[in-house]
Amino acid sequence: MVLNMNFNLSEENQLFLDTVRNICRKEIKPLSEKIDNEGSIPKELLDKLAKVKLIGITIPEKYGGMNGTVLQSAIAGMEIGRADISMATAVYYLLNAGWGKIFSKYGTEEAKEEVLTKVTDGKAFLGVASTETGGGSDLYAIKTVAKKEGSRYIVNGEKGFISGVTEARELGGGHLTIVKTDPSKRTKGMSLIYIPAQSPGISVQTYKNMGRMGISTGELTYDNVEVDEKYLLKGENDGYGLLIEGFMTARTLVSSACIGAAEEALEIGIEHLKKREAFGGPLARYEGLQFEMVELYTHIEMVKLMIYKAATLIDEYENGKKVDLKDINMAVSMVKLRAPEVAFDTFKKVMMWHGAMGYTKEAGLEKGLRGVTSYLVGAEGALNIMRLIIVRELLGRDYMPYK
Ligand SMILES: Cc1cc2nc3c(=O)[nH]c(=O)nc-3n(C[C@H](O)[C@H](O)[C@H](O)COP(=O)(O)OP(=O)(O)OC[C@H]3O[C@@H](n4cnc5c(N)ncnc54)[C@H](O)[C@@H]3O)c2cc1C
The missing domain is CATH 1.20.140.10 (Butyryl-CoA Dehydrogenase, subunit A, domain 3)
Structure with a gap:
């Protein structure tokens, strides 16, 4: 068997790496200490990263992204991790890139127009909410439920250890949230739905973490939160x-x-x-x-x-x-x-x-x-x-x- 392996990045990706490295060295690195000490990523930095399409990198151009590949996203992730070793900027980056890709692929057109265009502009945060305080690894055991009533889902439950709770609340945005839409089933009774962080009925409690001080982590409690069906990704129970x-x-x-x-x-x-x-x-x-x-x-x-x-x-x-x-x-x-x-x-x-x-x-x-x-x-x-x-x-x- 002949293995056809090329261990070098393509010319295009090498150029991309060099460009991102220069941007990160210039824009992020000098702020890393400040981000760690002050506990937030400066808004001006998000604006600059949005301008060069480093926020929501995987999101299609139609919604303001660069439609980057996962390889390009990983290359940029390395450079951002290098420039802000506290990980805060990398966490902001990778959540928007990773979950922006899923939103782009499975979200409704209306929701994508509304949410993703703001994400790529640095004006909204997108994260994921799967863990619950009762357990994270055992996904089958989640208890948060969403019940369909007309054109809305009514969400009740809680999520814990969720990154970006303050950012989504203050800046705008929300989390792709895994909920049970058919609690009688295990994996086949779960749905992924975007829940805007500013929805009435959501309360937030933040943790005092030991690291990545520039991005928040906390609990989200949902008390009869109404979520429009347009925010459901793909189909119910998918x-x-x-x-x-x-x-x-x-x-x-x-x-x-x-x-x-x-x-x-x-x-x-x-x-x-x-x-x-x-x-x-x-x-x-x-x-x-x-x-x-x-x-x-x-x-x-x-x-x-x-x-x-x-x-x-x-x-x-x-x-x-x-x-x-x-x-x-x-x-x-x-x-x-x-x-x-x-x-x-x-x-x-x-x-x-x-x-x-x-x-x-x-x-x-x-x-x-x-x-x-x-x-x-x-x-x-x-x-x-x-x-x-x-x-x-x-x-x-x-x-x-x-x-
Ligand atoms: C800083 C931070 C940010 C986070 N951000 C998010 C977020 O944005 N969204 C989100 O949904 N979650 C987030 N999480 C939560 C994360 O996904 C969970 O911590 C993870 O899934 C593990 O769940 P747990 O903490 O409940 O640990 P547990 O599931 O309670 O596990 C505890 C320990 O037991 C081990 N363990 C569990 N089951 C087994 C098994 N079957 N066999 C052997 N060992 C096992 C695990 O490896 C672990 O060491 C974040 C966590 C941290 C620390």
Whole structure:
């Protein structure tokens, strides 16, 4: 068998990467510290990113997006993660890109005209609400219900640990929300519906997170919230499949942001090893540290290549090429499993290379460690859930611990 593999980005995508890198270095990087300290992404930055089509990158041009591929979205995600290692800007970016793609594909024309045009303009936030305080990994157990009455759904329940609750409330926008429309069924009784955050009957409670301070996380409680049927994606009870499809892109982009942040940390670390002297020479001379550097670099490069693969498989699938969904599931789960760990290890090691200085805010590293930890503990899917997906694909459903 001859494998036809090209490991280089196309000329077009390399040019795209260089352009995005320059923009991120100029516009985002100088603000990263401020975003972490002040707890929000400046509105002017969102306006600038919207202008260069980096918000809602996957959304078609018709609604103001650039109709970017998942590979391009991952390339941009890496650069944004690099420029704001706290992850806040990357979270804003990847939620709008990942879930904007699902909205573009399955939303009604009326809803897309109304919502997506504002998202791409930086005037509305789009996120996802699937987790409930009673449990996140066990999606079957969600309790939020939506009952159809005339041309509206009446939503009751609560969601927890949802990113962007304040942004959607203040800026405008909302969340693609997974609800039960037929509670007697499991996955076949779920629907995905966009719920505008400013709808009457929604109350918000925010958490005090340890990291990614520039973007909020919190609970949404729905008390008889009326949602127009135009906001339903695809058909009633089709929601579970759409959510899983959305996670494919979102998890790929999360992984790209983590790897971008890890690359930035490693570059800072290498500079430090070359500059800092101990025992008559630079730290970079010591094999113990050289080997750590090699391990980190190797893992970053390997995961990056796997992200390109996951993104390319999704793009090929979207373009009608014969791609086995199993291969996409595996590739996406593998990158979401490894990228947060590689990023966490990189920050930890680079902080240690800095000695006492690594423990200070002045070193500029700890916000990265706090940010990527969100993806270790569960954001966009817990790591054991990634393992379970890989188990399912390797062994088959009969070997799953649950049906
Ligand atoms: C900062 C942050 C932002 C988030 N943003 C969003 C958002 O915007 N929208 C949204 O819907 N959700 C969001 N989440 C929630 C996230 O999706 C959940 O944390 C995740 O799905 C895990 O759910 P859980 O936290 O309830 O953990 P649990 O499901 O309670 O899991 C706890 C632990 O048990 C392990 N575990 C669970 N089941 C199994 C099993 N069968 N076998 C082995 N181990 C298992 C998990 O790996 C995990 O380590 C966010 C989370 C964080 C931390």
